[in-house]
Amino acid sequence: MSLVIYNTLSRRKEAFEPATPGYVGIYVCGPTVYSDPHLGHARGPITYDVLRRWLQHLGYKVRFVSNITDVGHLTDDADEGEDKIQKRAKLERLEPMEVAEKYMWRYFDDMRDLNVLRPDIAPRATGHIPEQIELTQRLIERGYAYERNGSVYFRAAKWPGYGRLSGKRLDELVAGARVAVREEKEDPRDWALWKAADPGHIMRWKSPWGEGYPGWHIECSAMSLKYLGENFDIHAGGIDLQFPHHECEIAQAEAAGYKFARYWMHHNHVLLNGEKMAKSTGNLVVLRELLSRHEPMVIRFYLLQSHYRSVLDFTEEGLEAARRGYTRLLDAYREARRRLEREPEGEHPGLEAALDRLEAEFTEAMNDDLGTPEAIAAFFTFLPELNKALAGRVGKRTLERAVRVFHEFGEGVLGLFPPRVLEARVGGRLLSGLVELLLELREEARRERDFARADAVRARLAELGVIVEDTPQGPKWRLEV
Ligand SMILES: Nc1ncnc2c1ncn2[C@@H]1O[C@H](COP(=O)(O)OP(=O)(O)OP(=O)(O)O)[C@@H](O)[C@H]1O
Ligand SMILES: [Zn+2]
Numbered sequence: 001m002s003l004v005i006y007n008t009l010s011r012r013k014e015a016f017e018p019a020t021p022g023y024v025g026i027y028v029c030g031p032t033v034y035s036d037p038h039l040g041h042a043r044g045p046i047t048y049d050v051l052r053r054w055l056q057h058l059g060y061k062v063r064f065v066s067n068i069t070d071v072g073h074l075t076d077d078a079d080e081g082e083d084k085i086q087k088r089a090k091l092e093r094l095e096p097m098e099v100a101e102k103y104m105w106r107y108f109d110d111m112r113d114l115n116v117l118r119p120d121i122a123p124r125a126t127g128h129i130p131e132q133i134e135l136t137q138r139l140i141e142r143g144y145a146y147e148r149n150g151s152v153y154f155r156a157a158k159w160p161g162y163g164r165l166s167g168k169r170l171d172e173l174v175a176g177a178r179v180a181v182r183e184e185k186e187d188p189r190d191w192a193l194w195k196a197a198d199p200g201h202i203m204r205w206k207s208p209w210g211e212g213y214p215g216w217h218i219e220c221s222a223m224s225l226k227y228l229g230e231n232f233d234i235h236a237g238g239i240d241l242q243f244p245h246h247e248c249e250i251a252q253a254e255a256a257g258y259k260f261a262r263y264w265m266h267h268n269h270v271l272l273n274g275e276k277m278a279k280s281t282g283n284l285v286v287l288r289e290l291l292s293r294h295e296p297m298v299i300r301f302y303l304l305q306s307h308y309r310s311v312l313d314f315t316e317e318g319l320e321a322a323r324r325g326y327t328r329l330l331d332a333y334r335e336a337r338r339r340l341e342r343e344p345e346g347e348h349p350g351l352e353a354a355l356d357r358l359e360a361e362f363t364e365a366m367n368d369d370l371g372t373p374e375a376i377a378a379f380f381t382f383l384p385e386l387n388k389a390l391a392g393r394v395g396k397r398t399l400e401r402a403v404r405v406f407h408e409f410g411e412g413v414l415g416l417f418p419p420r421v422l423e424a425r426v427g428g429r430l431l432s433g434l435v436e437l438l439l440e441l442r443e444e445a446r447r448e449r450d451f452a453r454a455d456a457v458r459a460r461l462a463e464l465g466v467i468v469e470d471t472p473q474g475p476k477w478r479l480e481v
Contacts, residue, residue: 003058005234006309006369008242008264009165013369018233019262024060025228026052027261029220029237029245030122032069033103034088037110038284039299039314040238040270040277046300046415047267047308047370048236049116053413054366065227066119068107070100070126072203073216086202096202100126110287113296115415123223125214129205131222132214135256136193144255148184150196150210156189159251165264166243173244191248193218217248224249225258235261239268240276267308274313285314294319297416301326304372304414326416329379332386333406333417336399339390346395354385355401362409372414379410435466439475442468 003016018024028048031041045066052064072085089096104124112118125132136152139145145154156162162170173189182188192215197204204211224232230253237246246264253260269276277284290299302322306312358378365374386402394402411417438457445453458468465480 003054003367004369005263005265008266014263016263018060019231022059022061024055024062024234025232026062026064026234026236027220027224027228027232028064028066028119028235029241030067030069031103031107032073032084033100033107034072034085035103035279037107037287038277038279039287039290040284041107042110042114042287042299043270043303043308043312044236044238044267045111045116046114046303048265049415050304050372050413051234051236051265051370052117053415054370057408057413063121063228064117064119065121065123065224067220067223068100068104068122068124069216069219070097070104070124071213071216071219072096083201083203089202097126106288110291113291114300115297115418117415121227123227125219125223126203128219128223128226129207129214131226132218133194133207135218135222135225135252136214137208138256139193139252142255142257145193146186147209150212151184151192152194152209153185153190154193154248154252154255155186156191156251157187159255161254162247162251164247165250166247168243168247191215191217191244193252217245218252220245221249221252221256221260224261225253230258230260232261234263234265236265236267239266242266268311270303271311271313277314290319294323295326295421297330297418297421298323298326301376301416304416305376307373308370325380328383329410330417330421332383332390333403333410334422335390336386336403336406337422339394340396340399340403343394343396343399346393346397348389348394348398351385351389351394351398351402354382355398355405358382358405359409366413375409375414435461435477439468439477443475 004013005016006012007014026048028044031037048064048066052062055062070085072083072087083096085096085099088094089099092099094102108118136145139154140147140152143155144158145152156170156173170189173191194207194209194212194214196210196212201213204213224235235246235249242264250260271277272283272285275281275283298319299322302319303312305322305325358381361378361381362375365371365378368374389398406417438461442454442457445451445457461468461477466477467480468475468477470476
């Protein structure tokens, strides 16, 4: 049984075979950093994080590259509109680079809270201008691109392969092009690889064609080729990027003489009220806001409960149901871990059989195009068996295996149980509640004139760094710093 993934390029599920046995290169299109991430922005990173973890589980060595688009691009895919980052910079009275920096860190912070592993490389477009210029030059040399008034365009009609990925026709690229731009192009369907900067444009770089800035599509071709080589394994992104972004990426890389990605994966959208969650339309739930109200792992669990290729219509009720489901899993896992310390030696044949089934079902689900809903369902089938066994004696050997499966599949692959959630929460309500409780017991001992016990409680708390002071208003406590 081996991994099968849906390849957008062939429109069917294919057995996954990396170009170099044992190694996998993945490139995921990252965010344009000009505003707070919304829930939709978390779906791709979590999906491909699970892909990466599963490949590692299967024994592959993975290089995971995901870019940050910090060059401002136009608010319209065609040559219309304002630079998104520069527009935001004006609004917030910041430097464009300050805007990019601010929102890049917001994105990384949100991803960290969601237990998304850091990319091995997170290349920034502004750090790779020479590579983008070089690729553009190469396309000019090969006759696939031309310069006009300081801008460089890809000669679309010359590239026969256009539409292979998306099934779209080249003609669909034309919509919206500004008249002046349309006039300078040989063909309205040509797209910009490099744009001459207007006098007011702040982010600009020197190039053989004068001062300007790169187009969006060329950034990903240049950076994926640089870090993964030609003919790398997996290129991924949201379904909205399939056309024109990925179609143009392929054209640029192949016209330059390189083989490009072998498998293309696209995740479907998170919706809100039936419409795509999108920053451009404002139809969104800000991720940070959700993270402040919910345990991040509940959000991760919620997203993984639906398959990455289906749409997911967000509702608070759905999230609440996810919270209940996740809590059931977490409670059982915590209980199994807790019991491990004092469990007598031995095995539990019934639970061993249930573990065999769980491992087989989980593996089968994950190998079938990352079937996370079925993989999670396998845990829920297992749960009653575990709880039943936990009501009596399980035996150390079997219990250890159960804990290992939660650790390897639940945390290692699905990333749902980071150490933080396994430990009882220190701080906050629990800590102060427990200290108050001990101080009440100490007061009781004092009232009963059992001063030895009262002092012992105070001394033990002091050892733990909780300093108790008796005041006329009663005992007060603080944490040693
Ligand atoms: N609602 C969504 N559901 C799933 N993925 C999304 C959603 N919106 C954006 N993405 C994905 O997030 C990644 C980063 O997108 P990007 O920063 O370019 O967003 P955008 O398309 O400019 O903004 P938006 O679509 O939100 O107006 C892309 O892979 C994109 O497909
Ligand atoms: Zn991209």
